[in-house]
Amino acid sequence: MNDPTPRDHDPSDAPHGVAPHDDGPKTLYKKVWDAHTVRDLGGGRTQLLIGTHLIHEVTSPQAFGMLRDAGLDVRMPERTFATVDHIVPTHSLVEPFEDPIADEMIRELRKNTEAHGIELFDVTTGRQGIVHMVGPEQGITQPGTTIACGDSHTSTHGAFGAIAFGIGTSQVRDVLATQTMVMNELKVRRIEVNGTLRPGVYAKDVILHIIKTLGAKGGIGYAYEYAGDVFDAMTMEERMTVCNMSIEGGARCGYVNPDATTFAYLEGRPYAPKGADWDAAVQRWQALASDEGAPYDDVVVIDAADIAPTVTWGINPGQGVSIADPVPDPDAVEDEAEATSIREALAHMQLEPGAPIRGQKIDVAFFGSCTNARLGDFLEAARVLEGRTVAPGVEAIAVPGSQLVKAECERRGIDRIFIDAGFEWRGAGCSMCLAMNPDKLEGDQLCASSSNRNFKGRQGSPTGRTVLMSPVMVMAAAVTGEIADAREVFGTAAEVPA
Amino acid sequence: MSALPPIAEVRGRAVVVPGDDIDTDRIIPARFLKCVTFDDLGPALFYDERFEADGTSKGHPLDAPEAQGATVLISGVNFGSGSSREHAPQSIHKAGFRAVVAGSFAEIFFGNATTLGMPCVTLDPDDLAVLQRVVRDAPDTEVTVDVANREVRAGERVFPAAIPDGAHGALLEGRWDPLGDLLDAADDVDRLARDLGYLPDGSGA
Numbered sequence: 001m002n003d004p005t006p007r008d009h010d011p012s013d014a015p016h017g018v019a020p021h022d023d024g025p026k027t028l029y030k031k032v033w034d035a036h037t038v039r040d041l042g043g044g045r046t047q048l049l050i051g052t053h054l055i056h057e058v059t060s061p062q063a064f065g066m067l068r069d070a071g072l073d074v075r076m077p078e079r080t081f082a083t084v085d086h087i088v089p090t091h092s093l094v095e096p097f098e099d100p101i102a103d104e105m106i107r108e109l110r111k112n113t114e115a116h117g118i119e120l121f122d123v124t125t126g127r128q129g130i131v132h133m134v135g136p137e138q139g140i141t142q143p144g145t146t147i148a149c150g151d152s153h154t155s156t157h158g159a160f161g162a163i164a165f166g167i168g169t170s171q172v173r174d175v176l177a178t179q180t181m182v183m184n185e186l187k188v189r190r191i192e193v194n195g196t197l198r199p200g201v202y203a204k205d206v207i208l209h210i211i212k213t214l215g216a217k218g219g220i221g222y223a224y225e226y227a228g229d230v231f232d233a234m235t236m237e238e239r240m241t242v243c244n245m246s247i248e249g250g251a252r253c254g255y256v257n258p259d260a261t262t263f264a265y266l267e268g269r270p271y272a273p274k275g276a277d278w279d280a281a282v283q284r285w286q287a288l289a290s291d292e293g294a295p296y297d298d299v300v301v302i303d304a305a306d307i308a309p310t311v312t313w314g315i316n317p318g319q320g321v322s323i324a325d326p327v328p329d330p331d332a333v334e335d336e337a338e339a340t341s342i343r344e345a346l347a348h349m350q351l352e353p354g355a356p357i358r359g360q361k362i363d364v365a366f367f368g369s370c371t372n373a374r375l376g377d378f379l380e381a382a383r384v385l386e387g388r389t390v391a392p393g394v395e396a397i398a399v400p401g402s403q404l405v406k407a408e409c410e411r412r413g414i415d416r417i418f419i420d421a422g423f424e425w426r427g428a429g430c431s432m433c434l435a436m437n438p439d440k441l442e443g444d445q446l447c448a449s450s451s452n453r454n455f456k457g458r459q460g461s462p463t464g465r466t467v468l469m470s471p472v473m474v475m476a477a478a479v480t481g482e483i484a485d486a487r488e489v490f491g492t493a494a495e496v497p498a
Numbered sequence: 499m500s501a502l503p504p505i506a507e508v509r510g511r512a513v514v515v516p517g518d519d520i521d522t523d524r525i526i527p528a529r530f531l532k533c534v535t536f537d538d539l540g541p542a543l544f545y546d547e548r549f550e551a552d553g554t555s556k557g558h559p560l561d562a563p564e565a566q567g568a569t570v571l572i573s574g575v576n577f578g579s580g581s582s583r584e585h586a587p588q589s590i591h592k593a594g595f596r597a598v599v600a601g602s603f604a605e606i607f608f609g610n611a612t613t614l615g616m617p618c619v620t621l622d623p624d625d626l627a628v629l630q631r632v633v634r635d636a637p638d639t640e641v642t643v644d645v646a647n648r649e650v651r652a653g654e655r656v657f658p659a660a661i662p663d664g665a666h667g668a669l670l671e672g673r674w675d676p677l678g679d680l681l682d683a684a685d686d687v688d689r690l691a692r693d694l695g696y697l698p699d700g701s702g703a
Contacts, residue, residue: 035694036690036694037690038683038686038687038690039683039686041664041676041679042664042667043662043663043664043665043666043667043668044662044663044664045664045668045676047679047680047683049687049690049691049694049697051694051696051697058531058532058583059582059583059584061534061535062534062535062536062584065534065535070677072681075687076691076697076698078698079697079698086528086531087532099532101532101533102532104534105532105534108534142696144696145696150582150584151581151582152580152581152582152606154582166582166606167582167606167609168582168583168584168587168606168609168610168613169536169584169585169610170584170610170613170614170675170677171609171610171613173677174676174677174680177677177680177681178677178680178681178683178684178687179687179691180680180683180687181676181680182609182664182676182679182680184662184664216519216576216579217519217575217576217579217602217604220576220602220604220605221605247580247606248580250576250579250604250605252605252606281696284695315519316519316521316579337518337574337575337623340517340518341517341518341519344517434523434528434581435528435529436528436529436531436532453521453523453580453581455521455523455524455580456523456524456546457523457524457527457546458523458528460528460529462527462546462547462551
C-alpha cells in the first residue's frame with residue numbers, strides 16, 4: 001500500500017471536486033450533495049435538504065423543547081422516524097424502568113412523536129432496536145438519500161450509498177423544523193481495499209486497520225468512499241460495520257456505492273419501494289454510484305492481505321494493533337506529543353510499553369452495539385462459540401442490536417449457543433457500548449468489546465478499560481479469558497501464512 | 499427569528515485542559531446525558547477527570563482557584579472527537595466558557611459549538627504550546643479570542659488564529675444559530691423536495 005500521511009485538515013479547505021455544473025464524472029457524494037442542495041449560505045456553508053431524519057430519546061427531547069419555545073412544528077413528520085435505544089435496559093422491559101430518568105426519557109419521546117405524528121418503533125412493536133439497525137431493517141435507509149440523526153454513528157447508513165451525518169441537538173431542531181441543515185461540503189477520500197481477506201479477518205478488522213493506518217483524526221474534512229474487491233464482496237451487514245466506524249477515523253460520513261447486494265438487501269422491506277416504483281428506484285440508484293474517472297481529493301490503496309485481526313490497545317480507536325504485534329513503546333517514538341499520548345493511553349490501560357496485547361486477562365466480554373450486533377455477526381460468533389464455554393470469572397453478555405435480530409436468533413436457536421456457553425442473552429439496545437443504561441463496567445475491569453469506542457470512561461467506569469475487536473475475537477477472549485487470536489483459538493491458524 | 503448579537507471577540511481569563519484527542523465522552527460522561535433539558539450540565543463538565551468516585555477533587559485544572567471565572571478554554575489537537583452529543587459544548591458553555599482554543603477540532607463538535615455562539619479557533623502547534631505556557635505561568639493573563647481579526651492575544655503576545663470562513667461570517671454577522679436562515683428558504687425546500695422524487699411534496703397533503 002502507499003504511505004498515507006494523515007494531517008490535520010482545516011474544515012475550511014475547499015473540496016477539490018468538480019464544479020457544481022460540470023458534466024464530467026462525479027462521485028456519489030457529489031451527486032447526492034448537489035441534488036440535495038437548497039442554497040448556498042456563504043462562507044462554504046450549504047443549506048442541505050435531509051431526506052430522512054432518524055431520532056432517538058437522548059438527543060431529541062431538548063430539540064423538541066426548542067421547537068416548542070420557537071412556536072414551530074415538525075416540517076416532514078412522515079420523513080422522521082424514531083426509536084429508543086440508548087437508555088433501554090437490556091435485562092427487563094418492565095415499565096416504569098428502574099431508572100426514573102430513563103423512564104422520563106422514553107415517555108418524553110412517546111409524547112413528542114405522538115404530538116407530531118412521527119412513527120415510533122417502540123419497545124412494544126417488536127421492531128425496536130439501535131437506531132442504526134432499525135433504519136436499514138425497515139428499508140427506510142435507501143441509496144442516494146441524505147440521512148441525519150443526532151448520533152455520530154449515523155455514518156452507518158452510508159453502507160447503502162446514502163450520505164448520512166451525525167448531528168448535534170440544535171441541528172436536530174433545525175431538521176425537525178425545516179427538514180434542512182447547514183453543512184460544509186466535504187472532500188472525498190476513496191479507500192480501496194483490494195484482494196482477498198485472509199481467513200479469520202472480518203469487516204471489523206478492516207475498519208480498525210483503516211483507522212489505525214489513517215489515524216483517529218485522519219478523516220477530518222472528508223467523506224470516505226470505501227471501494228475495491230473487499231467491499232464489493234461484503235454483505236450489507238459487513239458494509240454497515242465499516243461505515244459505522246467512519247466517524248472513529250474522523251470522517252463525518254462514509255459510504256459504499258450501491259450495487260446488486262444493496263438492492264437485494266432492500267427489496268421487500270417495509271419502507272422499500274414496491275412494484276414499478278421499485279424498478280424505477282433501482283434504476284435511479286444505479287445511476288448514483290460514483291462514475292468511472294470521478295475526481296477524488298485523495299485515494300488510499302490497501303492490500304487486503306496486509307490486514308490481520310486487529311484490536312485496540314489505547315484510548316482512541318486509532319490506537320490499534322495487529323493481534324500478533326506488541327503495543328507501542330513511547331520511548332521509541334520521536335514525536336513528543338505522540339509519545340505523550342501513548343504514555344497516557346498505556347497508563348490508563350495498565351499496559352507495559354512494548355508488551356504483547358495478546359494474553360491480557362479480561363473481566364468482561366461484550367458482544368453488541370450498532371457496529372456489530374446484526375444477524376450475520378451472531379451467526380458467525382455462534383459458529384465458533386458452539387460447544388465451548390466462557391472462561392471462569394468472565395462476565396459475558398450478548399446483546400442483539402434489534403428486536404428483529406434477537407427474534408431471528410431465537411427462531412434459529414442460536415440464543416441457546418450463547419446461553420449454554422455462559423453468556424447472558426439480553427434484549428435489544430445500545431447496552432454496554434456507552435453505559436447510559438444499567439450495563440456498565442466496574443472499577444478497572446478490562447472489556448473485550450465488539451463496540452466502537454475505547455475512550456476513557458466510555459463503558460461506564462472512569463477507570464474501565466476497553467479493547468475493541470470483532471465479534472469472533474470477543475468470542476475467543478470470552479472462552480480463553482484473555483485477549484486472544486481467534487485463528488489460534490478456533491483453528492484457522494493453520495490456513496494463515498506466518 | 500430575532501437577530502442574534504454578533505460575536506466579534508471573547509475576552510477573559512483562560513484555563514488549559516491539556517492533551518490531544520479529548521473526546522466528548524471525557525468532556526461529559528454518558529450518564530449525564532440522561533436528561534431532557536441542557537440546563538444542569540455545567541457541573542458535569544469533565545466530571546470523571548475532575549472527581550474521584552467519592553466526589554473528592556483530583557486537582558483538575560478546571561478546579562484550581564485561579565481557574566474560577568475563566569471564559570476561554572484551551573486544549574490540544576482533535577478536541578471534541580467521538581460522540582455527536584451537543585451536551586459537550588453545552589456543558590462547556592454552561593460552565594461559563596465562551597470560546598475554545600485548540601490545535602484542531604472534530605467537525606461535529608465544531609458545528610455544535612458554533613451554533614451556540616461559542617467560537618472555536620485553532621492555533622499552530624508552536625503557538626498553542628506558547629499560549630498554554632503563558633496561561634499556566636500567569637493564570638491572571640487576560641486572553642482575547644479576536645474572532646474578527648483571527649487572532650488570539652495573551653498579554654503582550656499575539657498569535658494568528660484560524661477559523662473557517664463560514665463560522666467566521668456567521669459569528670460576526672449574528673447568524674451563528676442558522677435556524678432563521680433555514681426557515682427563510684421554505685419555498686425552495688418544497689421545490690427541491692418535489693424534484694427529488696422520493697420525498698413528500700411538502701404541501702402537507
